[in-house]
Amino acid sequence: MLNRDTLGALIFLAFFTAYAVFAWQIPLLPFEEMDAVNSASIPKVYAVLGLMFSLLALLAQAIKRQHSSGDGWPQINRKSIGQTAVLLLLMWVYTALLEPIGFLLATSVFLSAGFFIMGERRWRVLLLASVPVAVVFWLIVTKLLGIYLVPGELWS
Amino acid sequence: MLDGILLGLSTALQWQNLLYVIAGCFVGTFIGMLPGLGPITAIALMIPITYSIDPSSGMILMAGVYYGAIFGGSTSSILINAPGVAGTVASSFDGYPLAKQGMAGKALAIAAWASFTGGTIGALLLMLAAPTLAKVSLSFQSADYVALMCLGLTAIAAFSNKGTFLKAMMMTVFGLTLSTVGIDPSSGTERFTFGNTDLLDGISFLLIAMSTFALAEALSNVLKPEVKQSAGEQPMQIGSIRLSKAEVKEISPTIGRSSLLGFIIGVLPGAGATIASFMAYAAERNLAPKALQEKFGKGSLRGLAAPESANNAACTGSFVPLLTLGIPGSGTTAIMLGALIAYGIQPGPMLMQDNPDVFWAVIISMYLGNIVLLILNLPLIPYLARVLIMPKAILTMMILFFSLIGVYLVSFNTFDLFMMIGFALVALVLRLLAFPMAPLLLGFILGDMIESNFRRAMMTSDGSLSIFWDKPLTLGIMLLAIVVLAMPLLSFLRLRKAAI
Helix, strand or coil: CCCCCHHHHHHHHHHHHHHHHHHHHCCCCCCCCCCCCCCCCCHHHHHHHHHHHHHHHHHHHHHHCCCCCCCCCCCCHHHHHHHHHHHHHHHHHHHHHHHHHHHHHHHHHHHHHHHHHCCCCHHHHHHHHHHHHHHHHHHHHHHHHHCCCCCCCCCC | CCHHHHHHHHHHCCHHHHHHHHHHHHHHHHHHHCCCCCHHHHHHHHHHCCCCHHHHHHHHHHHHHHHHHHHHHHHHHHCCCCCCCCHHHHHHHHHHHHHHHEEEEEEHHHHHHHHHHHHHHHHHHHHHHHHHHHHHHHCCCCHHHHHHHHHHHHEEEEEEECCCCCHHHHHHHHHHHCCCCEEEEECCCEEEECCCCCCCCCCCCCHHHHHHHHHHHHHHHHHCCCCCCCCCCCCCCCCCCCCCHHHHHHHHHHHHHHHHHHHHHHCCCCCCHEEEEEEEEHHHHHHCHHHHCCCCCCCCCCCCCCCHHHHHHHHHCCCHHHHHHHHCCHHHHHHHHHHHHHHHCCCCCHHHHCCCCHHHHHHHHHHHHHHHHHHHHHHHHHHHHHHCCEEEEHHHHHHHHHHHHHHHHCCHHHHHHHHHHHHHHHHHHHHHHCCCCCHHHHHHHHHHHHHHHHHHHHCCCCCCCCCCHHCCHHHHHHHHHHHHHHHHHHHHHHHHHHHH
């Protein structure tokens, strides 16, 4: 099985390879073509450096493996993975709904759903720790700081 | 210099700026206490607020948050053996045993006094060193800056945790690559935008800072809860915060020595508070008489005072390269550099001439921050420590909410939020794979500066790379960067040879 360091190096090797491909495709403007340094020069240098370091990391892992089995993975339980994944999804949904349904409703739902995902089951806490926060924050931002926040495209 | 100090005082002592430094210290202490959250997260969360105020006030607020977060980290190290930041890990070695012996108040008082003295000595040295170095650095040219930035980037990787040098370098280059997204400012060419107009302006540094630190740290705490104590458990009783004369006498020389050591280490790019605190701890243990040496790790007053004074002095020291050369030596100063650039202020040798109010206000506010921590935060610790019993669900959701809405209030573009969630996921995976985050931020922030200075240097040399070794100063810095880069590689090869 891959250890953490090898997997990390492989991920970066893939990323820097893709970056290099795009770096060599940066379209140059006519006046740039004769320049010693153009828009693509620095990205190309970064691509080469990235590839060099990720290959070195893989090489270091290969040398290390001859002598040890490498480091292990952190212990993470399934519940934590599930919670984190759902929180990421919740943030995505919040972002998608922020402008259509407005700050107040979206934030209240986001916070109470988040508390629920994190294990809070008392409905009073769910409500009291979400709606007032959204309202107070909205008041501070719109009334005190004078920043416009969308009331919700669906209702306006 | 006296004029500068007076200007700094008149700016920092304005009532609204005093309020900012006090608020910054409180908020910083609050966030710094939360295990897993450090000064970078605390400052990142503050940035959207600082955009609406003037640069001097914004920097004063952030300096307060920085000091508060370091002090908050010490508090959680001492009270629950859960350092909020790496720089306060060494404080837990003796701070926590002291707290377990019923002397939590005393330990916190030592931490506060040591931090205050370390910060004060650091601020005084900064006042002396920064203007001198700023004058010297006026003679620096583009090639020197490129060399210095290369040194900064390699140093932060070289000083990263043992065995993570290549990881830190990969993260640095990753940060550099992210800085190339958007329209090239020199030619107007689109790079890595893939036809998306939202990417034309590049990726905002606030987005990167928030996603890789605030969001990723909060999610990481959900995924991998490292601290057993959280909701429902009461932190231990604080007790008296008074120190006896004998105790003050015992720790005074330690604080003096460690502050000086901390400041010097803090000035070096990449080193920072963590290395300073560990080195000061080790130095004091070696210097202590045999009988006192055995107390180290079991509740030694010197063992607590040394890292506390060193880490605060190092924090101040890390501002020297930022303010005088415009080059951050740590993740925290990198984020401050990003904030200054967002204000339209370019830190560097000209900062003292172009924006003396910002330059001196930052220095003076550091001192004020230390006073605030000592006078206000220390007596309020029993109340502030209640944050440690706040339910994790509420804390996590608040951080997620403030991070997302903080970025939205600056850009008003939901694309940024989607991108932020994506980066948070990437950062979370990289954290699981034990990749350090600070080099990414440093690479991202220095990326633009390296490119523009490199281009300028090449233009002045008519495209010849010899500009990087023609001048002894440039050559010297470049050689130093190469040595720093080669050091971990050589030590790896030596270890392999020994193993064989």
